[in-house]
Amino acid sequence: MSLNVEHASVRTLPSEKPLRLLDNAGHAVTGAATGGFGLPNTETLLELYRKMVVARRFDVQVTALTKQGRLATYPSAYGQEACEIGATAALTAQDWLFPTYRDSIALLTRGIEPADILQSFRGDWHNGYDQNAHRTAAQATPLATQALHAVGLSHAARLRHDSIVALTFLGDGATSEGDAHEAFNFAAVWQTPTVFVVQNNQFAISVPLERQTRAATLADKAVGYGMPGYHVDGNDIAAMYAVTSAAVERARSGGGPTLIEGVTYRIEAHTNSDDPTRYRAARDVEHWKRRDPIERLEKFLVSEGALTEAMRTEITDAAEALAARTRDVMTTEAELDPLELFDHVYGRERAALVEQRAALEAEIAAGAFASHEGAAR
Amino acid sequence: MSLNVEHASVRTLPSEKPLRLLDNAGHAVTGAATGGFGLPNTETLLELYRKMVVARRFDVQVTALTKQGRLATYPSAYGQEACEIGATAALTAQDWLFPTYRDSIALLTRGIEPADILQSFRGDWHNGYDQNAHRTAAQATPLATQALHAVGLSHAARLRHDSIVALTFLGDGATSEGDAHEAFNFAAVWQTPTVFVVQNNQFAISVPLERQTRAATLADKAVGYGMPGYHVDGNDIAAMYAVTSAAVERARSGGGPTLIEGVTYRIEAHTNSDDPTRYRAARDVEHWKRRDPIERLEKFLVSEGALTEAMRTEITDAAEALAARTRDVMTTEAELDPLELFDHVYGRERAALVEQRAALEAEIAAGAFASHEGAAR
Amino acid sequence: MTATATSSPAAEASAPTQLTMAGALNAALRDAMAADDRVIVYGEDVGPLGGVFRVTDGLQAEFGDHRIWDSPLAESGIIGTAVGMAMYGMRPVVEMQFDAFSYPAFEQMVSHVAKMRNRTKGRVTLPMVVRIPCAGAIGGVEHHSDSSESYWASTPGLTVVMPSNPADAYSMLREAIESDDPVVFMEPKSRYWSKAPLALPVTTAPMDRAEVVREGTDVTLIGYGPTVRTALEAADAAAAEGLSIEVVDLRSLSPFDDATVSASVRKTSRAAVIHEAAQFGGYGAEVAARVTERNFHHLAAPVLRIAGFDIPFPSPKLEEYHLPTADRVLAALDTWEWDA
Amino acid sequence: MTATATSSPAAEASAPTQLTMAGALNAALRDAMAADDRVIVYGEDVGPLGGVFRVTDGLQAEFGDHRIWDSPLAESGIIGTAVGMAMYGMRPVVEMQFDAFSYPAFEQMVSHVAKMRNRTKGRVTLPMVVRIPCAGAIGGVEHHSDSSESYWASTPGLTVVMPSNPADAYSMLREAIESDDPVVFMEPKSRYWSKAPLALPVTTAPMDRAEVVREGTDVTLIGYGPTVRTALEAADAAAAEGLSIEVVDLRSLSPFDDATVSASVRKTSRAAVIHEAAQFGGYGAEVAARVTERNFHHLAAPVLRIAGFDIPFPSPKLEEYHLPTADRVLAALDTWEWDA
Numbered sequence A, B: 001m002s003l004n005v006e007h008a009s010v011r012t013l014p015s016e017k018p019l020r021l022l023d024n025a026g027h028a029v030t031g032a033a034t035g036g037f038g039l040p041n042t043e044t045l046l047e048l049y050r051k052m053v054v055a056r057r058f059d060v061q062v063t064a065l066t067k068q069g070r071l072a073t074y075p076s077a078y079g080q081e082a083c084e085i086g087a088t089a090a091l092t093a094q095d096w097l098f099p100t101y102r103d104s105i106a107l108l109t110r111g112i113e114p115a116d117i118l119q120s121f122r123g124d125w126h127n128g129y130d131q132n133a134h135r136t137a138a139q140a141t142p143l144a145t146q147a148l149h150a151v152g153l154s155h156a157a158r159l160r161h162d163s164i165v166a167l168t169f170l171g172d173g174a175t176s177e178g179d180a181h182e183a184f185n186f187a188a189v190w191q192t193p194t195v196f197v198v199q200n201n202q203f204a205i206s207v208p209l210e211r212q213t214r215a216a217t218l219a220d221k222a223v224g225y226g227m228p229g230y231h232v233d234g235n236d237i238a239a240m241y242a243v244t245s246a247a248v249e250r251a252r253s254g255g256g257p258t259l260i261e262g263v264t265y266r267i268e269a270h271t272n273s274d275d276p277t278r279y280r281a282a283r284d285v286e287h288w289k290r291r292d293p294i295e296r297l298e299k300f301l302v303s304e305g306a307l308t309e310a311m312r313t314e315i316t317d318a319a320e321a322l323a324a325r326t327r328d329v330m331t332t333e334a335e336l337d338p339l340e341l342f343d344h345v346y347g348r349e350r351a352a353l354v355e356q357r358a359a360l361e362a363e364i365a366a367g368a369f370a371s372h373e374g375a376a377r
Numbered sequence C, D: 001m002t003a004t005a006t007s008s009p010a011a012e013a014s015a016p017t018q019l020t021m022a023g024a025l026n027a028a029l030r031d032a033m034a035a036d037d038r039v040i041v042y043g044e045d046v047g048p049l050g051g052v053f054r055v056t057d058g059l060q061a062e063f064g065d066h067r068i069w070d071s072p073l074a075e076s077g078i079i080g081t082a083v084g085m086a087m088y089g090m091r092p093v094v095e096m097q098f099d100a101f102s103y104p105a106f107e108q109m110v111s112h113v114a115k116m117r118n119r120t121k122g123r124v125t126l127p128m129v130v131r132i133p134c135a136g137a138i139g140g141v142e143h144h145s146d147s148s149e150s151y152w153a154s155t156p157g158l159t160v161v162m163p164s165n166p167a168d169a170y171s172m173l174r175e176a177i178e179s180d181d182p183v184v185f186m187e188p189k190s191r192y193w194s195k196a197p198l199a200l201p202v203t204t205a206p207m208d209r210a211e212v213v214r215e216g217t218d219v220t221l222i223g224y225g226p227t228v229r230t231a232l233e234a235a236d237a238a239a240a241e242g243l244s245i246e247v248v249d250l251r252s253l254s255p256f257d258d259a260t261v262s263a264s265v266r267k268t269s270r271a272a273v274i275h276e277a278a279q280f281g282g283y284g285a286e287v288a289a290r291v292t293e294r295n296f297h298h299l300a301a302p303v304l305r306i307a308g309f310d311i312p313f314p315s316p317k318l319e320e321y322h323l324p325t326a327d328r329v330l331a332a333l334d335t336w337e338w339d340a
Ligand SMILES: Cc1ncc(C[n+]2csc(CCOP(=O)(O)OP(=O)(O)O)c2C)c(N)n1
Pocket: A102, A141, A142, A143, A170, A171, A172, A173, A174, A175, A201, A203, A204, A205, A266, A270, C044, C073, C097, C101, C104
């Protein structure tokens, strides 16, 4: 493969009205508003519905646990389920996901255990799951930085003729960072198999979108990189799934990167330590609650007769079981070994760290830490 | 003034064919290709012509002096005169210019003395002219960083109801840097009176444009920030001047920033230490030499009967006089005072620097530096 | 081109009230903004929210969004535009939300903020303040507890200060804003909620001076920001055992107040420096090196460094093992050959 | 997911020829690329141009543009994508064109490159090398002569090395590329054209070891990169005056080879460290601090630092006043109380 690029560059403006396959009442949309994308089949929609319900329950549970002081922090994705899950479900298990702190429910969708997802938010260790096993990078906090990692990994795969795709989530706020720009540009120039999903949830902590950009849509940014951009109703999981699936397929077949903006809303506070009453009106939140992504799909599935009572019960039970499991793990204290602090800084042993480790070990043995009375190993 | 922004954002794609008012044969262009811009009047064009001729002579002179070892380095703007001067001439003396290392001839156009421009390239001091007197920032080397300074300064002016404009130059390569993106975005969100002029000279040192972007034009980037973008023939000074003047006026009247791409070519090596034979063909350079910006305007002015022989002689004489002055100052060694190294690090005196200054003074007095035998003050 | 200042009558001194460091900083910003309309404030979430630590609380309501506003989310953009604002004559006070989120602005800080005066031979000065909530001990998740001070302090052209208490916080921030040189103003997060009775406006020692905050005769403990309290706790505990510890609060990391520190060390003949940052290449290295250079023949023992381990900052549940404590300080002093 | 290595037969040792440091680095890259096809090289101008210092000369012609290519002009992009490449199992070797142009990548370096292994409990490692042509003394204009080593060396999680001669350049770069930890590989620009007779492949001491490059009994001079030569010059000059100087080439800045350095210092009882970077907060502070901590009672005098002034790097015509010279080193040694 040569890295020489052909000169064709995509130069189409995304639709100013967000693409949509299901309207807020749960009716299938037809015509131009769909951007030519077709509704996923019922089986797929049922699976997406299940994933959203389970994720919502998880998210609500974790927020509750956080309020009880069980977690150091938790950035909720309540209301963003269609974006998070619609996009994530478009990946295969071989593909890579590069998530942010916001995207815990996407991790859940990748099959990662609650206990492992929440290790970082509980404060046990910075990251708690096996990145390689799940092909899911550690949740990134420094904004937009992970987008470059996604570009690099997917380019490496392409160099190896390994047809995987990397998808990364970005917030609306994160699009302002230099790294977002550099990631879009590297991906476009190198034509890497990368999908950028901007979850435009209208806020960066307290800062509303109009202080973040003057672009008509965040998807418009794609034009400046010569890549396709899609402006999508981010509370319509059918649209998010369809558009992302197409982007993933294009990437997989050598067609390069895509920028997708999902227009959604952050229903909860930024994190538990935030106070949104300082910067937004309750009625705005109410407005968006009436555009709930789960209800929308539910209405459609019910109207289609696809979602039975039995299914609902089964899904609710599964969600409750997961919530219970989450409560259980979060109410059991993890065994932490402070000496492990020294074990993963370098692969090669360093004399200075061996010394420091020994010093801490001696302190612990001497009972310097209440939480470790006599517990030194 | 409130910082609240209205929601209108510009969402028009720049023309894919560069805007042009004079074609390469020096004929006035009519119709859509002009983008509706009108040809500047003859007086203005004559003045621009004169500035280009003088600048070219200066640039050639400095390159020659550099080859003689009189300067540490010199990034030539040969071939980019229409961009450099067309854009710069659109400013008033009250406006600010934020140039890069490439833009020495723009400085000349601002009335800065050759000796002061060249202090940095000769290696005397990092910058040699009075930034405030000329409202021209120090030439920036870290790419794209100065664009943010331009945004900040012009925003400050706007906050003070001071109707000045800041114009900054960027290279095609520099548009890949995160700072370019952040500058475009801050300017657009704050609606600052800033004009960004990207001189697309096809190369970033050795790296050609197609490895830098996949966008159809660099001006397309404007769309992603909701600001107007113009794709202009950068070897047509009439177009560069007209488009920049309009952007400056829009900025001055509160209409916000503009991104202008001037398509041009770097005829010389990146700097004297570069070897362009390694990465581009001589015939490409020849092709662009036949699109010389000065010749183009000259043909037009001659065909219009506006440029007389007497004028030509007068302009050539002025150019030669400047070249002679440049040779003179560059062949006289500047008096440098090494103790000044300590004088401009902080405004407030620091004991450690006083000590270090005294130590150097003693070394010099003791004859430690051949170049300073007994010359300590 | 240069913005001119408006001045309002000097604020009347108020009766002492209990004020947190966050409150003192808020008052300093308010008073500076009232005194000089060239003072403008921006950053991430500093507007309606009042900053994630509420240091800018209420200021937008009071001064309007042309004096204090939320910028787009980009740190290099914040610092880079502040350079331009300062060139115009404004006095921008910008906030980096946490140490680690100042890193995207590193190039602007090192290549421009630090160098502008020098490269222009003093013609262009940058009267700007970069506020950085710093360090750990607040149970912050990943990237929220870095100690970035040595990056800044080792960069010629920057002035770097860190208050340890509400009175200094007020006084030093006012002075930083009035300075014609750019100042990196570091605010120890774990001290934001520490209180002191204060009558504002208060003027403490100049911000480039270290202060002896507790006198002693046997050992000099050098701290700054959050570790001044650690040093004082160690001094208390040591006093009970008959060891007299002098505590120096550096306050200014760049410049370093050699006179005050050397005087103390020459008196006690023993010194140790305490900081949260990793020991290797941390700010304590400079302290130890220069104290030793200047006072070698007065020292009875090597200058010790009690610092974080040479590891990335730990997760919340493990930070207590990493951070220097009074016990750890005292244990370190025990390693000296006291009879040497 | 993990890229697997192809291996080619080990290169045959060649007959010694004169090689510059740039040439040795070029050979190391060529041999590493030939030996392991996971090794890829990219950065600004590294392709057809062969790098502004010609360190990658000829490599694209030899290995093709899927192994070595020009990236867009964005340093954070270069480092950030290299993180992703390394996660996949590649072994990217990327170039920052000059020290000062690595600063836009500071966040990626500090928050990701340095921390990835730690934050993932060792599950994700980053076998990548960041090459940085460093320091001054080549008459470079503004921003082309910075010494950034203390920023990197003080960041836990990074390994930082700097060769001072062609043989080490070859051997250490090969070792850095083979390392599973990310390595900041600093190349002193002023030594690029220094020559030595070399038979390749050459293996010198492991890259985490300091080396005594000249034995002596009276003073230990500690240098790295460009200042090793300065130290050797000083040693030559001092020898004429009957002073026996031992010279240690640190080679590795992080980790620091305490064993080698302390052994030398205990023998000579006097030490000085030399570097180009500003003294305040420079790498020499760590050297002085730890050498003193570990050898205080063996030291007859304070550890000296002969370093750049605490100023931004000067313009070409003034750099000679700033850079440490052998004369300045010898003058500094004269400040010691030699009879103490
Ligand atoms: C480089 C950087 N700067 C600042 C922060 C602090 N911070 C954390 S989240 C956040 C807002 C992000 O907004 P957005 O990108 O829209 O994502 P959201 O939280 O809405 O999902 C900020 C400013 C950070 N994490 N990284």
